[in-house]
Amino acid sequence: MSNIVDLGSSKLDPTTGMVTAQCKGVEHAEGEAEDYGDVNLAFALGFAAVPAPANENGTAQGVVLDDVPGQDAVCVGAVDSRTTQTYYELKQGETAVFSTGEGYDSRILFKDGLVAIIVDDDKTIIIDRKNKKTQIVGHGCLWEQSEKNGTILTDETGKSSIQLKDGKVILMGQVVIGGRTPTMPFAASLTPVVGVTGATATTSGVFWGT
Secondary structure (H helix, E strand, O other): OEEEEEEEEEEEOOOOOOEEEEEEEOOOOOOOOOEEEEEEEOOOOOOOOOOOOOEOOEOOEEEEEOOOOOOOOEEEEEEOHHHHHHHOOOOOOOEEEEOOOOOOOEEEEEEOOEEEEEEOOOEEEEEEOOOOEEEEEEOOEEEEEEOOOEEEEEEOOOOOEEEEEOOEEEEEOOEEEOOOOEEEEEEEEEEEOOOOOOOEEEEEEEEEEO
16 A cells, blocks of 8 residues: 655665655544654665755655565655745756755756756856857856857956957956066067157056066
8 A cells, every 4th residue: 555654854774775764654533643664765766865854844755655575665756845946947848856955955957958057046057959058157257168159268247258269269357477466567569658768568458467
């Protein structure tokens, strides 16, 4: 027979390698609930998760089979209603893999020709076949490789960047050569500046650094 259970204390069994959880059935009208004890959780191949513990917002639940030979019961499916915000925008044919711990805002979305790895709301890795673009965003930087723009590395201000496109290396922002701290302008040539004795022309925005 099968039954809906609440998933309690859970762990990874160091001997079998399986995730186990305390499973207790939903209370009956008379206030009794069947206690299955520590039960193996049988996930899909290539996937494993340790359920988050119950809290004031609810608990993870599973479906157990209690007629499996050699087992008191086996949990063959689980869901945690506290995580629905993670995947509520899924469309038909799309799939999500996500963490279920409170505040663990990390997920992978599999869409039509697109895979996105998302942590919080400001760190992403996106591989987009349709738009021929791969992008990494986070920690104040953006890296992009695309058919349209070539390869771009940009800082959080958007005022400095490096772009490789059509055989060109395009630099934007203040360029400092030889160190981190600008010390003096970089001389473009030995051509004297008109009206200034002993001076040379400088390259705008390019500096020697220390």
